[in-house]
Amino acid sequence: MQDKNYYTIDPEGKLKCMKCGVALEKGKAKFMYLDNGFPVELPVCPQCGFVYVPEELALGKVLSVEKALEDK
Amino acid sequence: MAQINERGSTHVYHVNRLSKDMMDEMISRCIYEQPAYCNAACPLKLDTKAMLKAVAEGDYKKALSLYEKASPFVHILSSGCDAPCEAKCKLCERGEGVAIKDIEKAVAQYGVRSKSGGVFRMKKKKTVALFGSGLFCLFLAGELERKAYPITVFCEEADLESFLAAETGFLSPEAFAAELSRLKGMDIQFSFGSKLDREFFLEKRPGFDVVCASKAAALRFFPEAVCDEALMVYPEEKLVMGLEGRVLDCAFAAKRAALSVDRLAQKLDPGNSRGEEGATETRLYTSLEEVQDSVRVPSGREGYTREQAVEEARRCIQCHCDECKKGCAYLEHYKKYPALLGREIFNNTQIIMGDHQLNKPMNSCSLCGQCKVTCPNGFDMAEVCHLARQNMVSTDKMPLAPHEFALLDMLFSNDEAFLCRPQPGFEQCRYVFFPGCQAAAIAPETVKAAYLDLCSRLDGGVALMLGCCGAICDWAGRVEMLDTVTEFIDRQLAALGNPIVIAGCPSCKKQLSAHEGLKIKGIWDVLCEIGLPEGAQGLDRPAALHDSCGARGDQETQKAIRRIAGLLGCRLVETPYSGDRSPCCGYGGLTAYANRELAKEMTEKCLDRSDAPYISYCMACRDRFAREGRESRHILELVYGTDAGAPPDISQKRYNRLTLKNDLLFNIWGEEASNMEPDYKLEFTGEALKIMDDRMILKSDVIGVMDELRQTGEAIFDAETGLLIARRRIGNVTFWVKYTETEDGGYLVHRAYSHRMNIVLRK
Ligand code: SF4
Ligand code: SF4
Ligand SMILES: [Zn+2]
Numbered sequence A: 001m002q003d004k005n006y007y008t009i010d011p012e013g014k015l016k017c018m019k020c021g022v023a024l025e026k027g028k029a030k031f032m033y034l035d036n037g038f039p040v041e042l043p044v045c046p047q048c049g050f051v052y053v054p055e056e057l058a059l060g061k062v063l064s065v066e067k068a069l070e071d072k
Numbered sequence B: 001m002a003q004i005n006e007r008g009s010t011h012v013y014h015v016n017r018l019s020k021d022m023m024d025e026m027i028s029r030c031i032y033e034q035p036a037y038c039n040a041a042c043p044l045k046l047d048t049k050a051m052l053k054a055v056a057e058g059d060y061k062k063a064l065s066l067y068e069k070a071s072p073f074v075h076i077l078s079s080g081c082d083a084p085c086e087a088k089c090k091l092c093e094r095g096e097g098v099a100i101k102d103i104e105k106a107v108a109q110y111g112v113r114s115k116s117g118g119v120f121r122m123k124k125k126k127t128v129a130l131f132g133s134g135l136f137c138l139f140l141a142g143e144l145e146r147k148a149y150p151i152t153v154f155c156e157e158a159d160l161e162s163f164l165a166a167e168t169g170f171l172s173p174e175a176f177a178a179e180l181s182r183l184k185g186m187d188i189q190f191s192f193g194s195k196l197d198r199e200f201f202l203e204k205r206p207g208f209d210v211v212c213a214s215k216a217a218a219l220r221f222f223p224e225a226v227c228d229e230a231l232m233v234y235p236e237e238k239l240v241m242g243l244e245g246r247v248l249d250c251a252f253a254a255k256r257a258a259l260s261v262d263r264l265a266q267k268l269d270p271g272n273s274r275g276e277e278g279a280t281e282t283r284l285y286t287s288l289e290e291v292q293d294s295v296r297v298p299s300g301r302e303g304y305t306r307e308q309a310v311e312e313a314r315r316c317i318q319c320h321c322d323e324c325k326k327g328c329a330y331l332e333h334y335k336k337y338p339a340l341l342g343r344e345i346f347n348n349t350q351i352i353m354g355d356h357q358l359n360k361p362m363n364s365c366s367l368c369g370q371c372k373v374t375c376p377n378g379f380d381m382a383e384v385c386h387l388a389r390q391n392m393v394s395t396d397k398m399p400l401a402p403h404e405f406a407l408l409d410m411l412f413s414n415d416e417a418f419l420c421r422p423q424p425g426f427e428q429c430r431y432v433f434f435p436g437c438q439a440a441a442i443a444p445e446t447v448k449a450a451y452l453d454l455c456s457r458l459d460g461g462v463a464l465m466l467g468c469c470g471a472i473c474d475w476a477g478r479v480e481m482l483d484t485v486t487e488f489i490d491r492q493l494a495a496l497g498n499p500i501v502i503a504g505c506p507s508c509k510k511q512l513s514a515h516e517g518l519k520i521k522g523i524w525d526v527l528c529e530i531g532l533p534e535g536a537q538g539l540d541r542p543a544a545l546h547d548s549c550g551a552r553g554d555q556e557t558q559k560a561i562r563r564i565a566g567l568l569g570c571r572l573v574e575t576p577y578s579g580d581r582s583p584c585c586g587y588g589g590l591t592a593y594a595n596r597e598l599a600k601e602m603t604e605k606c607l608d609r610s611d612a613p614y615i616s617y618c619m620a621c622r623d624r625f626a627r628e629g630r631e632s633r634h635i636l637e638l639v640y641g642t643d644a645g646a647p648p649d650i651s652q653k654r655y656n657r658l659t660l661k662n663d664l665l666f667n668i669w670g671e672e673a674s675n676m677e678p679d680y681k682l683e684f685t686g687e688a689l690k691i692m693d694d695r696m697i698l699k700s701d702v703i704g705v706m707d708e709l710r711q712t713g714e715a716i717f718d719a720e721t722g723l724l725i726a727r728r729r730i731g732n733v734t735f736w737v738k739y740t741e742t743e744d745g746g747y748l749v750h751r752a753y754s755h756r757m758n759i760v761l762r763k
Helices: A055-070 B020-028 B037-041 B048-056 B060-067 B074-080 B084-088 B090-094 B100-110 B135-146 B160-165 B173-184 B198-207 B215-221 B247-265 B306-314 B323-327 B329-334 B338-349 B359-364 B370-374 B381-394 B401-413 B437-442 B444-457 B471-475 B479-495 B506-513 B523-530 B555-567 B588-594 B596-607 B619-627 B635-640 B650-667 B686-694 B699-712
Strands: A015-017 A025-033 A036-044 B128-131 B151-154 B189-191 B210-213 B239-241 B419-421 B431-434 B462-466 B500-503 B520-522 B543-546 B614-616 B632-634 B682-684 B716-718 B723-730 B733-741 B747-755 B758-761
Touching (some): B048 B060, B060 B100, B084 B090, B135 B151, B135 B247, B160 B173, B210 B247, B239 B247, B323 B329, B329 B359, B329 B596, B359 B401, B381 B479, B444 B650, B462 B650, B471 B506, B500 B523, B588 B596, B619 B632, B650 B699, B682 B699
Parallel strands (some): B431 B462, B614 B632, B682 B747
Antiparallel strands (some): A015 B716, B419 B462
């Protein structure tokens, strides 16, 4: 399972970390909820590790997975 | 900041068993499944109601196939039946019942048999002999042929016509001809001209698995034979034996006999495992409220025409119970009758592993108890859903998401926004005013005016307690949390010298009444005693009074409110479902949080009762009605000449509670209030405010994110939109804020969103 990614977003250089002054890159992250983990690839700051969850993702896929897990 | 622990894991594999007896007892109160009056009266178990529906729809084919379940000989039955169903028809209470028998005649006459069945049916292995003729034998032959037994009929008659003619002299020539052709089409062996004596019987008997006889024939074989009429069996000889009687007697006896044949064919005791037979008593309830005088469609000498029968069948009201559904948007919405929905919700709590698909319905009931009043048997969906919620919480299977906002709001009311002080000049007080969290959130000015009034007109000191009574966590099924709130409030009351609580909200009154030794009355009771303050004035137009679901069963409160409305000079219009039958506005039971759309339907259902402005005595009702655009006033607003105006959004509701607390602290108790504003400028676009209210994101959540940003400097810039984005995990939720910086070192918030899943880096 570890190698499967449920979701991938490449920032394509359009996002910048304000703290580190560098562009965000596609990086490995994981959503955790109620003892379940979902590996994903999201825009991540290569220096400080800030992981960005875009609005569409939060209100779309993330929300529907949350709902499904909540009723488990 | 207050926090509630999220469920640990979805991998919890145990349940709290609910007692099945308790569950059955609660659920059996719903009599929806009980048969209609006509159906119950029919010993042949004809589904009269369904047959009438088919006729009403003009579907004679379907009607006939339903009618034939009573007997294949529909002409004999419809001509000769005494129709006990007619006497039991519910419409008899309003005049003439449905002319069921005449409609049955029409069904026999105009119905066309469907071709299927019979032809390719496998015959049973066990064989049956039937000795004799007459109505019983005819009906029994029909029953057994339908059950696919190979049957041989031994009769004295010389041919089929004379066999049929025995005891059917009442048939018209057309009906006789129809039955004759029906009989001809049946797969029955006939041995005409048989000599029905004992020798003949004894000779034939060994060739069959089961033997049956008319009463007359049986007595010839065994003069001492006595029939056990429950089974239609002469037990000593295991002989199925008939009776002589009217058409319905014979048809019903043939049903019992056919069942005995089944048992005997399997060499089983015919007295066992027979199930329910014959006519029954029904516990059904059907309202005749909308039925006027009941008059039959007249029939001609030839009986009903096709069209007349349809017209008469349309008069059937298809008896059923929907008393609860009529008044409740929740039951209407889920469309299932309560016994079924209740059972599914109970079962939902007992799932060890897998999806709890009924979580949403379980959390969508407003727990208002209306059905307990409208149901003729007191079925209580609130009890079912409340117990189910408690059960889910106790096994850590209850999702926190639907209720977290409300629960945090309650903790806010009892923490940051909480206030408890004796009236200045008193150490202990005779009274304490408890307006309720919603009043402070929605109409702070009204709360203040009411408190000042009580202080000035009551002797012995009036303390004030701003907080939540605990109804929120009770509704959420969180028993332990409720215990904590109860203890907390009791401690505060003890410090005030256990004063009499004056509740400003009927739900608080109900909730607090459960505390041991607590004395409580409503502010409405006090106002009835001391009179209204100067300037109190009602609306100048007729208004509808909405009874709060918190006051259900509390006649005193309902009466006091009406008295006050009278003193105010209000002209109240009559509305259906008032008093104890009042529906919930959608706030109760946390419906508004768990199922926003349904809560809206509930509000609309309340408002459907009248076009007039609404007067209520619970702030949540006032708020929800105003939100739907109706002119809506709390009765205390009229009493104190205040107007809370347009309904506040979720952030404003928190802000109102804090400002009320600070205002009163400063102006009544001379205490300096803490500063609630951040020390930087924070502005919101109109769109941001709308989005936040919609997504249940508070300004305080945004402030939390910006505070963190100012400490860590962590944010990203999106070149595509030109917006900066910051985030913070607060409790169980991650909040994201999209903003721009302003010239004065502050921020303008453009959008905000949140998610519950936690995001972490992965190596
Ligand atoms: S009112 Fe509702 S709950 Fe009560 S018996 Fe009728 S259908 Fe069942
Ligand atoms: S109204 Fe219709 S369903 Fe009700 S008892 Fe009469 S025939 Fe039966
Ligand atoms: Zn960085």
